[in-house]
Amino acid sequence: MPAPALPAVHPTPHPPAAPRPAGARSAWALLIDVAVFLFVFATIFGVYAIGHTWLGPAHPQAQISQNPRDLPLYALYSLVRMVIAYAISLVFALAFGYLAASSRRTEMVMIPLLDILQSIPVLSFLPGVMLAMVALFPHSQLGIELGSILLIFTGQAWNISFSFYSSLKTIPRDLREAAIIYRFSRWQRFAELDLPFATIGLVWNSMVSVASGWFFLMACEMFVLGKRDFRLPGLGSFLETAANHGDTRAILWGVAAMIAVVVLLDQLAWRPIILWADKFKFEQVESSGAAHPALRDLIGRTSLIIRLYRRLFHPLVSRLTLLFTRSARRAAESFAAPKQHRLRRGMAYLLAAGILVGLAFTVFHTFRELSDLHPEDYLELLRSAALTFLRVNSALLLSALWTVPAGVAIGFSPRLARIAQPLVQIAASVPATALFPVILLFFLRLRGGMELAAMLLMLLGTQWYILFNVIAGALAIPTDLKEAAQVFHFGSWDRWRFLILPGIFPYLVTGMVTASGGAWNASIIAEYFHFQGKIVSAPGLGSTISSATDAGRFDMLLAATLAMALIVVLINRLVWRRFYRLASSRFKLES
DSSP: OOOOOOOOOOOOOOOOOOOOOTTHHHHHHHHHHHHHHHHHHHHHHHHHHHHHHHTSOOOTTOOOOOOGGGHHHHHHHHHHHHHHHHHHHHHHHHHHHHHHHHOHHHHHHHHHHHHHHHHSOHHHHHHHHHHHHHHHSTTSTHHHHHHHHHHHHHTTHHHHHHHHHHHHHTOOHHHHHHHHHTTOOHHHHIIIIIHHHHHHHHHHHHHHHHHHHHHTHHHHHEEEETTEEEEOSSHHHHHHHHHHHTOHHHHHHHHHHHHHHHHHHIIIIIHHHHHHHGGGOOOSSOOOOOOOOHHHHHHHHOHHHHHHIIIIIHHHHHHHHHHHHHHHHHHHHHHTSHHHHHHHHHHHHHHHHHHHHHHHHHHHHHHHHHTTOOHHHHHHHHHHHHHHHHHHHHHHHHHHHHHHHHHHHHHHOHHHHHHHHHHHHHHHHSOHHHHHHHHHHHHTTSTTHHHHHHHHHHHHTTHHHHHHHHHHHHHHSOHHHHHHHHHTTOOHHHHIIIIIHHHHHHHHHHHHHHHHHHHHHHHHHHTEEEETTEEEEOSSHHHHHHHHHHHTOHHHHHHHHHHHHHHHHHHIIIIIHHHHHHHHHTSOOOO
8 A cells, every 4th residue: 555645845935035226236336436436536636735735845934824625635734744754653663662672782772762762842853853854855845844744753653662662571471482482583473473462552552642743733834943934734734823813713623624634534544443453452262342333344345445455465464474584584594604793793883883973972062052051041940840840740640540540441341432432532632732722711811820721731731641551451451351350259449459450550651651751742832832922931841942942042942852851761760660670570461
């Protein structure tokens, strides 16, 4: 008897997919094509405008328009200067920090040198740099532009250098031993250990360095050397001219344009970079709650970017890594030969002799320049240095009181970070010098108003160094340590004492060191300001430097600069260097 037929089994039908509109994909592709075309067109126009301006004839006193219609072009000029200065600063910081951390001998020389360079204010670099650049390019605007870029560089490089050096000194011992076991070359160790471990600190300190560049932009684009007045078209000169004329409307337009540039940079550059840098956190447990900026997702969906990365940039980086590894091994083998070793030692001796001769020449001319000063001038310098010292340390203390808890809160909460990070970036990038005339209008009516205004401006120029470093330190604390604190039910005090403060300590030291240097630099603007056709000032070392620059008194400028450098170096050697040693020994993350 035949078996009964089984009923046919039909697969459960899936719900029909929502139909995509026929023109959606083509409209999206058209939108991307238009955006790319506009970007390329704007880039070509920008390159043409910059080349036409930079290679044109020199204008010792260019007229700065106060028309808001010129702000887009001025913003382009300032942004190009800022980007070039940052690129130079990053390359310098990586090279300087690596050499300083590579051996004890180089560290003994390069870290004091970095202390000195950080302590010299922008206006002290200004006369020598600008006169040298104008002498090199006397018939074009290029010399003044390069001088401005170098001055912006001096406000950015030292902070990134300290950050990279501090990160290299705190690399865990087991990672260093792993690099030795696997026989990493110097390039492999730099590219696969040193640079990834320092990425988080580099990113956040790059943000604050760029913000510092915006802070000093007004001094770098419009300056006076004795009877010579140099002005460059840009946002800084626009704001400086508006401040000198007391034009509040123009100041607000300039600040709005700067905020627009900062917001674009934050969305197109910093937020995707922060998200990318999070993968370099040193931890055994994967963190959660990562942010996904909308514009980063929009860019990520375009096939053009993905193809460029996969077919061009990724193979290029791989080939460069292989090339540098082979070159490093060949160089190591060649330097190992006795003849090469003797040649290298001879070159080192010649270089040392040249440095000694240069130092002797510099010391001789320095003493000859300072011989024209009277004892009363030196007493005035001591009094001014004491007043600025009090303002600087007061600004550091007030900054730390709010930036440490705020930075920890932002670093521990991804949701808060998504909201606060762009706001902090905007607040740090808006130059307080642009708002200083409005502040003066209020404070000059009060008794001791200039003292309060100077203190407020120094505070605004100092606090961001600490805040950004604390945020970076809080982000770098491994997730497994945070979870261990929750498992053991740490209270608020134990959490701060055993987890947060040890975790952020190396970053906090870096922030305090750079904030101290930033406060001394900010004093040259906070204590001496051109306001409504007159000069308002508070006694201090910054005021002495600014007034000497205006008057063309290079002897007083040199003496005040040396005094500021000496004070900062002594503080760094007696205070901050000990904290650096403590951070690299006791508060280093180890497995």
